[in-house]
Amino acid sequence: MINFFYAYQPLIDFFLLNAGFALSQYIVLRAGVFSIATVGIVSIGAYSAAIVMKSLGLSIWIAAPFSALVGLAVGLLLSVPLARLRGPYQAIATLAFVQIVAAVALYAEPLTGGALGMNDIPKQVSTLGLVFALAFVLYILGSLSRSRIGAIFDALRQDEAVAGSLGISISFHHALAFALSGAIAGLFGALQAGYIYSIEPHQYGFVMLTMTLAAVILGGRRSIWGPVVGAAIMTFLPEIARPLAENRLLLNGLLLVVVIIFLPRGVVDGLIALVRRRRTSAVTWPAESSKEVRT
Amino acid sequence: MSLTVSGVSRSFGGVEAAQDVSLQVDPGRIVGLIGPNGAGKTTLVNLITGVLRIDRGTVSVDGEDVTAKTIVGVARAGVSRTFQNVRLLTDSTVLENVTLGLAQQEHSSFLDCMLGLPAAQRDRRAVRDKAMQILADVGMVEYAHRIASGLAYGHQRRVEIARAIAVKPKYILLDEPVAGMNDVEAGEMIQLFKSFAERGIGILLIEHNMRFVNALCEQIYVLNTGRIIADGTPAEISQSPDVIAAYLGT
């Protein structure tokens, strides 16, 4: 058992990081914002953590919250112009943002090391640290899910005009989703920097963007477990057999097409909906069974 | 103290969808807005509630000018609405739809919500209980945990009305609330709307069914091709030659 764990530890760490990125992507999608800025903010978080750790010698305990704050600020800043855009326009604008971040990381060589990136970042992040960070983020998102904020996010995703007609501020809650997404991205960017020794601009590009987006779609956009399960599928499934690992992209691409066609809500939300429908069709619900109410 | 629309106009590419429309809804009164299909009734609702921009004229709620406000601003001024082609959150349950209308009345802070503190949980429980009461008012308690999209059309309308009333509006605009209901159900709705009015809510009832409007409203405005062509009591309206012409389509 212990040997098994050590053999797969890098993979598990990789999954934990991916789950964090996916949660950042998830929270904006849940609120009905088609932003794909996550990868850009992860990059900013990773670089700011690497810079403060290397040049100021600060520990990850300071660098990670610092990066989360930076991410939060960037998310909030982005939300202002993006409030004017909708749907594919938001996607394109945030894609441009990701490209700008990558280009700046390449260009600002004195600070970021340019194309070579930054190396010899002190490794201070362990598996346990990643588990702790993921649990922390899941706790916060879970609490929000059960509160009115989660209900409002779900409403904004389904029909923002209806939410507005009930007096719910659309721009405020979109900004909130951006801020949360940014903070999570910044935090996990820092953890990645503190885990893998070196970072370079090329890492935070189109491939990571599509992988992160795919994890959320596979898992689901409503329950907080959706992106976690999605990240798990995308990380572990290709590792089951060698031919699968060699065709990781093919496998994930196929999964994505099949899931969006046959299970458009994603694996987790799809299953939840299925269970719900089973129950409601079997019995007419007694009104007082409020324990069963899912929020 | 009233919902006042004065001289509101809006044109779309030269077509006047609303022309110098003025009307008033007082608290506790049920006012009808009728007119043939395509008269511009729903456009007017959209102009009042901030969905569409107003070219000329003003809308005010109890003296507060909301002409330039967005959907959210108008809603917060105390105007609630239902939609002509019911708009429920189709992926959510009936209860979730109604609690959404109550979300603005929760007091817990963002921090409470984020950390899952008892305050937030209390809020949710209170809101859920309140929503159940409102669902009882519209006779939908037994459907509380059903997914909204699976309901019959008439039931969906009731849920939407419940959601609109949950925000504790001063005024409510009901866009064809009994479409798709049978006479028994429509009768129940008459009682329900009267109870709203007794609570002091001003109701603007948009309909093209004259019989239903006559049963409920003391005052009726008649809209045709974007203009108010008549207003008065049901008796006065039914005598007006303009109205007869508009309805019989001369």
Add this chain to the structure above:
Amino acid sequence: MLAQQLFNGLVLGAVYALFALGFNLVFGVHKIMNLAHGAIFMVGAFVGLYSVTLGLPLWAAFLIAMVFTGLLSVMIDFVAFRPLRKTGDAEFAMLIASIGVEMILVNLALRASDARTLRFPFGIVPVEPFFLFGMRITPLQFVIAAVAVLCVTLLAFYLYRTSFGRQVRAVSSNERAAMLLGVEPRMIYLQTFFISGLLAGLAGVLIGLAFNSINFSMGEPYLLRGFVVLILGGLGSLRGAVVAGLALGIIQTLSVAYFPTGLTDIIVYSLLFAVLLVRPNGLFGDAVSDARVARR
């Protein structure tokens, strides 16, 4: 010197325009944002190369690549997009499906090429430049410019002068109304996707020849540039795509020539971001804002 830069920029821009035309056609007519377009472009370059390697003449390689990518594009529509047309949030779902397709195609190319960069055999196109008005012009540049002009003309003729084209335009302005008038939507999807794929494949072979470097990830930068063209020119506007494609080519060439390396991308994408904020429907799109919630 400036004239030379402008000319080089126009040639590069012509390829961007070819690429973006297909991308924009599908978006304009069907509201499908096809992120696999870059991968189709890449496949075009591969097929062109393999045809040449098999000993076929260059013109035949072009033809095979174009037909192949045209059919590929139709097939993608059939397998990945068609099942999603009737779903609730089709716009989002199709975009996601197209990402899946992109991953599949990139993976196949990666395996086929063993992740290596492939090249056309030397001398397949004459490299001796000729001089015109003091500008140095390679035969390939000339071919690219000519092909671009020809394709834009043919596409314009097809859309504005033939009955098929009129049907396509009818669908793009109002699909339901067009169907009521007896337009067969399946035929329209077939045509737009075929043309779109064909243009992507053509651009792929041209770029493969121009830079003589073909690899599995070559589609990505062009897809990103495609977005820039799409937004600058206005979503769904074909005239805009041509103008914006040329403009982007010139901007890029000039900034490479006159600014420090590395600044180009920052300039191009900041431009995109700025244009989106000021005119969300593009410089040449109509001025209707897409914000759905404020007073309209």
